Structures are given as C-alpha cells and as structure tokens.
Amino acid sequence: MTPHDPGDERVDVVDHEGRTVDVVTRREMRARALPHRSTYILVCNDRGELFVHLRTATKDVYPSHWDPCVGGVLSAGEDFGVGALRELREELGVTAPLELLFPFRWDEPHNHVHGMVYLARHEGPFRLQPEEVVRGEFLPLEQVEERAAWEPFCPDGMAVVREYRARLD
Numbered sequence: 515m516t517p518h519d520p521g522d523e524r525v526d527v528v529d530h531e532g533r534t535v536d537v538v539t540r541r542e543m544r545a546r547a548l549p550h551r552s553t554y555i556l557v558c559n560d561r562g563e564l565f566v567h568l569r570t571a572t573k574d575v576y577p578s579h580w581d582p583c584v585g586g587v588l589s590a591g592e593d594f595g596v597g598a599l600r601e602l603r604e605e606l607g608v609t610a611p612l613e614l615l616f617p618f619r620w621d622e623p624h625n626h627v628h629g630m631v632y633l634a635r636h637e638g639p640f641r642l643q644p645e646e647v648v649r650g651e652f653l654p655l656e657q658v659e660e661r662a663a664w665e666p667f668c669p670d671g672m673a674v675v676r677e678y679r680a681r682l683d
Contacts, residue, residue, distance in 0.1 A: 524590040525550050532628040537590045549626035553585040553598040554674045557634045559652050567650030576668040582658050583671040594630040607641025610634040620670040
C-alpha cells in the first residue's frame with residue numbers, strides 16, 4: 515500500500531468572496547500561495563481552558579509551531595462543518611458537537627485562507643495524530659497570548675484566539 519501524501523489531496527481555490535474558482539492539489543495550492551478554505555476549531559474543557567498543540571516538523575505550513583486551533587484545509591467540495599468534524603477526529607481522535615462562531619480571513623504573502631471558526635467542548639483524553647501533532651495541553655485562555663510571546667505559535671490561530679476573546683467581552 516502506498517503511503518498517503520497530503521500534497522496530492524484536491525482542494526478548492528477560492529475567489530475574494532470564498533467562491534470556488536478552481537480545484538488543484540494541495541501541493542500546487544501551497545506552491546502558488548492560492549486562496550483556499552480551512553477550518554479552525556477552538557477546543558475547550560469545562561473550565562474554559564483552551565487545548566493547544568505542538569505541530570510536527572513536517573507540516574507544510576507553520577512546522578514546529580504551537581497551534582491554539584485544531585483544523586485544517588478542506589478537501590475539494592467539502593462543507594465547513596463536515597471538514598471541522600473530520601479534522602477533530604483526525605487530529606485528536608474524538609468527536610464533539612461544534613458551535614459555529616464566526617467566519618475568518620487570513621492573508622499573508624504565502625497563506626490566504628477563507629475560514630470558519632468553531633468551538634468544541636471536550637475534556638479528553640485525546641488520541642493525537644502522530645503525523646500532525648507532537649503533544650498538547652490545556653491552557654487558561656489568557657495564558658495562550660502570554661506563552662505566544664516566548665514560543666512560536668501559528669499566527670493565524672493566534673488571530674482566531676484574539677477575535678474569540680474580543681467577542682467574549
């Protein structure tokens with residue numbers, strides 16, 4: 515059996531309004547920095563702490579960074595909610611009801627995302643996907659920003675956390 519290569523996955527390329535305009539491989543999307551769709555899931559426990567995880571060194575974007583969001587690039591034609599549930603199962607090995615929070619846009623020179631943010635509540639334990647996640651832990655929400663000041667965190671995930679916190683106030 516041939517090992518799965520994430521670069522071969524088919525993904526939607528979207529326009530500035532998030533409408534699909536093409537379908538390419540993930541590898542081509544990354545190489546050409548094409549706008550795509552992605553999910554972001556904030557996983558909190560009953561104490562309101564946020565699960566953060568260390569990404570593997572082999573990730574195609576933000577390798578070896580801490581990530582405050584579970585989630586990822588949607589497959590071609592995949593619905594945001596379906597993709598979010600899939601990512602939760604793949605990365606953490608769990609299922610949980612999802613609360614839709616808000617749409618999210620992220621633009622930087624090599625990463626253009628039309629995303630959707632969800633909240634999931636789960637206490638663990640988690641079965642972490644070894645290809646994507648090294649380890650993880652729950653942190654009080656206010657400590658995530660503090661920790662990001664001295665450890666590398668995914669900038670898009672941190673923008674999601676800031677938006678979420680602003681909406682809580």
